[in-house]
Amino acid sequence: MKKLLNRIGLFFEGFLLINIIWYLAYLFVHSTVIPNPIVVYQNFDKVLADHILIHILSSLERVGLGLGMSLLIGIPMGILMAYSNGANKILYPLVYFSYPIPKTALLPIAMLLWGMRDGSKIAIIFLIIIFQVIVAVRDSVQNIDPSLYLVTVSAGASKRQIIWHITLPAILPELLTSLRVSLGTAVSVLFFVEGYGTRYGMGYYIVDAWSRIDYIGMYSGIIVISVVGFALFAAVDFLSVKLCPWR
Amino acid sequence: MLTIDDISVSYRIKGKPVPVLKNFSLQLKQGEVIAVLGSSGCGKSTLIQVLAGMLPTDSGTVTAAVRGVNLPLNPKTHKIAVIPQNCGLLPWKTVRQNCLLPLQLHNLRIDDKKYAELEATCRSLKVDSLLERYPNELSGGQVQRVALARAFLQEPDLLLMDEPFSSLDTITRSDAWELFLNIWRQKQPTTILVTHSMEEAFYLGKEIAVLDKEKGGLLERMDNPYFGIQEPGCEGFFHRKRILQGLLKPKDGGGLS
Numbered sequence: 203m204k205k206l207l208n209r210i211g212l213f214f215e216g217f218l219l220i221n222i223i224w225y226l227a228y229l230f231v232h233s234t235v236i237p238n239p240i241v242v243y244q245n246f247d248k249v250l251a252d253h254i255l256i257h258i259l260s261s262l263e264r265v266g267l268g269l270g271m272s273l274l275i276g277i278p279m280g281i282l283m284a285y286s287n288g289a290n291k292i293l294y295p296l297v298y299f300s301y302p303i304p305k306t307a308l309l310p311i312a313m314l315l316w317g318m319r320d321g322s323k324i325a326i327i328f329l330i331i332i333f334q335v336i337v338a339v340r341d342s343v344q345n346i347d348p349s350l351y352l353v354t355v356s357a358g359a360s361k362r363q364i365i366w367h368i369t370l371p372a373i374l375p376e377l378l379t380s381l382r383v384s385l386g387t388a389v390s391v392l393f394f395v396e397g398y399g400t401r402y403g404m405g406y407y408i409v410d411a412w413s414r415i416d417y418i419g420m421y422s423g424i425i426v427i428s429v430v431g432f433a434l435f436a437a438v439d440f441l442s443v444k445l446c447p448w449r
Numbered sequence: 450m451l452t453i454d455d456i457s458v459s460y461r462i463k464g465k466p467v468p469v470l471k472n473f474s475l476q477l478k479q480g481e482v483i484a485v486l487g488s489s490g491c492g493k494s495t496l497i498q499v500l501a502g503m504l505p506t507d508s509g510t511v512t513a514a515v516r517g518v519n520l521p522l523n524p525k526t527h528k529i530a531v532i533p534q535n536c537g538l539l540p541w542k543t544v545r546q547n548c549l550l551p552l553q554l555h556n557l558r559i560d561d562k563k564y565a566e567l568e569a570t571c572r573s574l575k576v577d578s579l580l581e582r583y584p585n586e587l588s589g590g591q592v593q594r595v596a597l598a599r600a601f602l603q604e605p606d607l608l609l610m611d612e613p614f615s616s617l618d619t620i621t622r623s624d625a626w627e628l629f630l631n632i633w634r635q636k637q638p639t640t641i642l643v644t645h646s647m648e649e650a651f652y653l654g655k656e657i658a659v660l661d662k663e664k665g666g667l668l669e670r671m672d673n674p675y676f677g678i679q680e681p682g683c684e685g686f687f688h689r690k691r692i693l694q695g696l697l698k699p700k701d702g703g704g705l706s
Binding site: 349350351353354355356357358371372374446447 | 497498501502503524525528529530531533534535536537539540541542550551554555583584585599603609
């Protein structure tokens with residue numbers, strides 16, 4: 203808990219510092235491209251009136267679906283690769299090759315395959331997260347101390363019991379660490395994937411304000427997406443503290 | 450009675466079988482403790498892996514009695530407890546959860562009597578105040594004692610120990626030996642203790658066996674009248690020690706402690 207409070211303190215320090223830099227930039231640059239932060243914060247009444255909560259929820263729904271699918275497919279795949287040499291031999295080259303490909307470059311293909319609506323957006327988020335999940339799960343299962351299997355197998359554990367008592371708890375810390383990183387990437391990619399085929403989402407809100415040369419609105423959108431990104435980061439941190447008390 | 454009858458075990462390295470145990474046989478009476486000595490690579494840990502159900506044998510059988518009936522040794526039918534070198538406590542479970550895990554795995558009901566037994570066992574091993582802690586919050590000696598508590602709480606038909614005291618410093622180790630002997634005398638499970646320490650074998654083994662690295666079988670088996678006696682110091686003891694030293698001396702001139 204203390205760790206979490208420290209992180210929140212760190213967030214506020216960073217938030218304050220960024221705003222000071224922003225304000226100084228506004229004072230020295232004298233351009234409409236860098237508005238006064240105070241004016242941007244005063245604009246939040248209008249942001250709320252623009253149904254920003256619906257935009258946030260739409261984005262979270264896309265991120266949530268992409269994340270859910272990545273976990274549903276990535277966790278069993280990572281476990282399979284760790285436990286089966288045959289599966290690892292086939293799947294590892296595929297993962298190794300696909301891992302560094304910038305997933306946003308696949309956006310045109312995703313659009314052609316799954317259309318301009320939510321399908322392609324969720325597919326890109328899914329592709330960003332799943333490789334992180336597979337690699338984190340496979341590596342943490344491979345790092346399990348063999349003596350843990352020895353004590354449980356000798357005590358009559360079934361395969362299901364081994365997965366429940368050893369494999370799943372062993373992958374949890376590493377999985378949450380990698381999710382923290384990949385969720386950040388997924389939120390940042392909203393800017394691209396919500397720039398088409400939708401009228402809802404934080405990415406859409408920013409792109410829309412930008413195209414209307416409404417810089418105050420654009421900055422407000424950037425602040426909202428940043429806060430949501432941080433909230434997701436903090437939520438995963440909180441989950442790590444709650445779910446992995448032994449760390 | 451534990452009967453290991455003519456087992457052979459091999460590992461596959463680059464597709465080729467490398468034999469470790471060859472036509473190995475051993476019989477152990479109910480409630481006995483045997484210390485198994487041998488130079489490194491002689492198959493001591495392999496023996497533990499086979500008996501724990503982790504490694505299949507190429508040939509031969511292993512049987513052990515359950516309520517007076519001899520059955521092929523199997524973790525599903527027998528209660529087998531293992532204490533590996535690093536004790537094998539699950540880092541994500543508290544001491545209490547670690548101790549109760551084998552009972553859970555056997556789908557046994559954990560009632561008030563079992564909880565009382567857990568408290569009593571942990572008290573006798575001086576870990577009763579650590580029940581809610583995680584293994585990374587324990588010292589090496591405490592981890593050791595929790596592993597003993599977990600093993601004895603199972604009331605095992607067979608207790609297997611693979612150099613469990615080797616990572617402890619001299620003082621903590623002799624305390625751990627003492628506590629082990631106390632609780633072993635109360636419960637008396639059939640026990641195989643694999644060790645590379647002659648001192649440990651003499652103190653904790655009612656019998657001592659030596660594995661043969663060359664032939665993969667049993668090189669020697671002797672009674673140990675010095676069981677439970679620290680530093681006996683008599684001529685008979687030194688005589689036995691010299692015999693063991695001779696048997697364990699590797700061909701390259703090194704030796705065991």
